[in-house]
Amino acid sequence: MYLYWDQLKQELSEQGQNFRGRDREATLLWMACGSCNGESMAILGAEGPGKAGYNLLDFLEDEGVRLLWHPSLSETSPREAATIIARILAAEEELAMLCVEGSIINGPHGSGMYDTFDGQPKRDIIRALCDRAQxxxxxxxxxxxxxxxxxxxxxxxxxxxQFTNEQPGGLLGPEWRSRAGLPVINVAGCPADAQTMIKTMSLVLAGLPLELDKFNRPLTVGPCLSDGITKRCGTAQKVGYACVGCIGAKFPLSKPMFRQVELPQRELPVLLPPRAPIFMIPGSDAAGNGAPCHG
Structure with missing residues (x-):
């Protein structure tokens, strides 16, 4: 059953044990991996002011959360952020919530070096941080x-x-649990809706029970639902498209418009001489001499 946000806020105040009422301070670290950073843009209010309370700055103030680092918001340099991460991993800094956006990149050849932070594969840093987060x-x-x-x-x-498409596993494996005893909470969407992200974090900080579906998406909030009742987020409609199903575990393969189409060679149109490179730079010719660039 989906709940109105006003009802959720009432439950938070009446039943929830907020981190502010505990000895442990509520802290948040946001890490961006392989993506367009759409969630950061959404939660920072890139579309405009919107409703009060539905952006990251309002959330931090309203919930009394200390932001350790956000790559798009913090004045702290990446080098200083590396020091913060080292303190977390050394158990010198508590980490209440770790938010990760973007896919975990393991290439090339399983090394993870396509996406690095402070000279290390970012996926290794993320894995270690996950083990320290509540x-x-x-x-x-x-x-x-x-x-x-x-x-x-x-x-x-x-x-x-914790998933690769619909298959359990991913970076952490299906049996992994956080220090609070929960799997990764998947707030799906492309990008995830700002209100949904805020609501999920508020529920987590309140310590309320969080029911998850088989893909670990929170049922109480309803992933990608802007008000918890309407079964659409409006993201696609804003630019004139129907829903593209972006909260699904199989996205983008769930929609034909995103599938890669490979035609048999005999059906490919012949637009260039057979030996011509796909792209040519100055100094190359149609016979393939020179330095072709294949993107």
Missing amino acids: YVIAMGTCSAFGGIPAAPPNPSESCGL
């Missing part, structure tokens, strides 16, 4: 299930935190 939230379909980067042929060897 709660881990995958913000968006990419971090939840792999999303567009994980679609075939998946040259970046991408996956989600």
Whole structure:
């Protein structure tokens, strides 16, 4: 059953044990991996002011959360952020919530070096941070299930935190649990709806029971639902498209418009001489001499 946000807020105040009422301070670390950073843009209010309380700055103030680092918001440099991460891993800094956006990149050849932070594969840093966090939230379909980067042929060897498309596993494996005893909470969407992200984090901080479906998406909030009642987020409609099903674990393969189409060679149109490169730079010719660039 979906709940109105006013009803949720009442339950938070009456029943919830907020981190502010505990000895432990509520802290938040946001890490961006292989994606367009759409969730950051959504939760920072890139579309405009919107409703009060439905952006990250209002959330931090209203809930009394201390932001350790956000790559698009913090003034802290990446080098200083590396020090913060080191303190978390050394158990010198508590981490209440770890929010991850973007697919986990394992390429090339399983090394993870396509996506690095402070000279290390970012996926290794994410894995270590997950083990230190009370709660881990995958913000968006990419971090939840792999999303567009994980679609075939998946040259970046991408996956989600605990799923690869519909298959349990991902970076952490299906049996992994956070320090609070929960799997990764998957707030799916492309991008995830800002209100849904805020609501999910508020419920987590309140310590209320969080019911998850088989893909670890929160049922109480309703992933990608802007008000918890309407069964659509409006993201696609804003630009004139019907719903593209972006909260699904199989997205983008769930929609024909996103599938890669490979025609048999005999059906390919012949637009260039057979030996011509796909793209040519100055100094090359149609016979293939010179330095072709294949993108």
